[in-house]
Amino acid sequence: MNAKYLKLAVLTLVLLAVGAAGGYWWANHAQISPSPAKTASSPAQAERKPLYWYDPMVPQQHFDKPGKSPFMDMALIPKYADDSGNKAEAGSVKIDPRVVQNLGMRTASVTRGSLTPKLEATGVLAFNERDVSIVQARAAGFVERVFARAPGDVVAAGSPLVSLLVPEWSGAQQEFLALKKSGDAGLMDAARQRMQVLGMPSQLIQQVERSGVPHPVVTVSFPMSGVIRELDVRAGMTVTSGQTLAKVNGLGTVWLDVAVPEALAQQIRVGQSAQARLPALPGEVIQGRVTDILPEANLDTRTLKVRVELPNKHGHLRPGLTAQVQLADSNQQSVLLVPTEAIIRTGKGAMVMVAESGGHYRPVEVQTGAEAGGQTAVLSGLSEGQKVVTSGQFLIDSDASLQGIFAAADAPDTSADAAPAPAPPQAPTPVALHEAEGRIVGIGKSKVTIDSGPFKTLNMPAMTMRFPLANTHLIHGFKVGDKVRVGVRQTDSGLVIERLEKNGGAK
Template sequence: MSQSTGKQGVVLALTLAIGAGAGYWLAQQGRSAAAPVAGDQKALYWYDPMYPQQHFPAPGKSPFMDMQLVAKYADDTSAEPQAAVQITQGVQQNLGVRLATVGRGRLQPMLQVSGVLAFDERQLSVLQARTAGFVEHTYGRATGDVVAKGAPLADVLVPEWAGLQEEFLALQGLGDAPLRAAARQRLLLAGMPAELVERVARTGKVQPVLTLVAPNAGVIQALDLRPGMTVTAGATLARLNGVANVWLEAAVPEAQAQGLREGQEVQARLPAYPGQALPGKLTALLADADPQSRTLRLRIELPNSDGRLRPGMTAQVALQPAGQADDSLLLPAEAVIRTGKRDLVMLAEDQGRFRPIEVVLGQESAGQVAVLQGLQAGQQVVASGQFLIDSEASLKGIEASTAQDVPPTAAQPELHEADGRIVQLGERELTIAHGPFVTLGMPGMTMTFPLASPALAAGLKVGERIRFGIRQRDEGMVIEQIDALEGQP
């Protein structure tokens, strides 16, 4: 065995010893915090705190860890389960227990997803042969070249056009306007571009050779033109895709797609250009979902005026779904114990008592998670050290209260709406001459209401008519919603 391997073994053994010691010490401290046991009381069995399901008939050293077995008495929590685990303040400090208060707020979720750049298919152009001919000359273009609009690709000889053009020139010399117009229309129907017909009429010479040009600026994706080859009518000769904009194709889990909307602004960052945030727009939430990954596909459009964004590049995208309309209970995500079947938190009570509570969770963002059921505002939960306490609760046979056993969180007070005219604007309040609030039974009058957020008053002017909503809070009726009434004085 090498020296490094030996050191690793020592470190692993030391780690296991420390973990075992912590569990044993917590069990002993929990026992000391409980009611004292009479000295003449008979133990039911002995157990190892790190392996409590195995019972032993006599005291001694654990066969699993290097520690003494712990006695279990008839009045312990296994015989009559306690409602909570009790831990003294000093033990809490030694364990690093940290509490967090359940409060109300609004989540502003932010999604970070990865995507791949692709061509904008709306800028795809296809160049086809309008009639049969022969390729006489090419201009050295190849697949992948970036060309400007009107760039020459090849010269094609069209023998059929020579006879039609001679007929047109002969009729043009007769001075018969209707015949000349009919001959001109025949050239256009034969597939000649209008600019070629104009050149024939202007020069008075037959132009049997057509120069094929790029219909738009972009990248040549396919080019089937070689000197001497025969061209048939309707054959695809070239495909070009513009690069003024590119698509960023990404996917988000369907459970996190709520609140995303077409037209919202996004920020993209590419490994090729570190430190730069590129603005874009979410243009489409595609209609189908991936049945394997259960994700929704997004299409994001990024401007590419300088041409540095290349299809195939990867990018990270920051998406901000619409925030919650109402306040909800918020909890630090680190406080949640996720078992895979349910979500638990350790509720802190008076005198150092803790008990597990099952909760129903909502959206999660920026380290905060919404609680739909199981807790009340102002309660405290364990944000650090909850796993050790949960282990002790399991050891004592304490069952977690289910979300159905806990009253649901109080519903939000009703939002009351009315029309009004702004009389005075303040930094955090509005004075409004409003009409009646039907749901409140309040008649119309002029009142001053505080704003839930100063941002609600952005862009408003004195005298403007609005539709606004108020909700009862601790500080009284507060404005939570404002909509301008357009087209009204």
């Protein structure tokens, strides 16, 4: 029995020795002759080698190994070797197509078209003060009857207002009738002219001549349709020649007095079309036009009064009602247009990222104009047909800033026979600002300490740091504890605050 167990133990040891030898042979051959599949994948798995590490706050300072920044509480950022090839010769950056696809970057073409900015404002309906009629007494007399009228009544043209007894007219009419019986035509003409001079209406003179009897009582009527604004006559009273009896305002058209902010005064012109919408008439749009821009501004609201004339065919527009009015500029001009989302607002202007061939992107300074319907007019800096980035442009701008590429004014002239423009004077090159939100925790003479959120365009985390101010006036009106939005510019000596705004409004 012992011999049997001895043989089994010896066999086990032999098998273990053979397995170890086989494993050693396999390991050596596997290292010397790797499989084609692994050989092909090894370059793709090679790790990128950083050139150096740096602090975005002090980008000119390079470090040989990773670690914590000596300038602030954050980790150093690696600068890879292949990043140095992203800078193009023409002041642009080159982005790998796979990165473009992963980021979901979108572009749009610069087009030419008409931009019709529309201005929304509130107005109040009022009477058309040019459509007014005054009813007066032509001669002295006595009021015998006042028809049932009151201020605010709507009357039709020719409606009776008052019956007047004019004694002076009675004598002139009797004299005319006596001369008529005599048959002397010359004397009759003289008597007729005397009645006209006394203010007798021609209809009354003809009535006296036809009837042959005097008519000392005359009925005064409204000369036009409209609403009675004033009524100054009562039964039994005595009136004098030229005394005002009533004032009538027409309702064929009404005025809409619109309050326009003084900052938008340049967008208003006489003759502009207007669309009014009234809460009292839901779903109805009334077309009108600007007739006047009053010369005096309201000192309390800092607005100009713009007068819009609206037709009132059915009489539904009543003075005193409010309306929302939309003013459109009918003088449409062809301009270059880009999506508003493509504009990058900087501390000194605006810029866009122009997409070029070969995956290159170039920052270009632009001068913007009016904005409407998600489109912005570009006055200079671009030409028709160029491609601008509408999504992801802030990441490209951040990469360009790190590489020292900034936007420069570029206004191409596409006309064939255009003369070369003189070179503009040299001006400081505007740069894109890196923005973050935060809270002021300390204020000095030329520096401010901010507990800020992350600067996404710089790939910097949230931190508390003391920033120098580009201008000491930036901190005027701020206090410790204010929530702010800060815009910083990257310089050789670090980040400098160029813009400081309160969250509730710009400072």
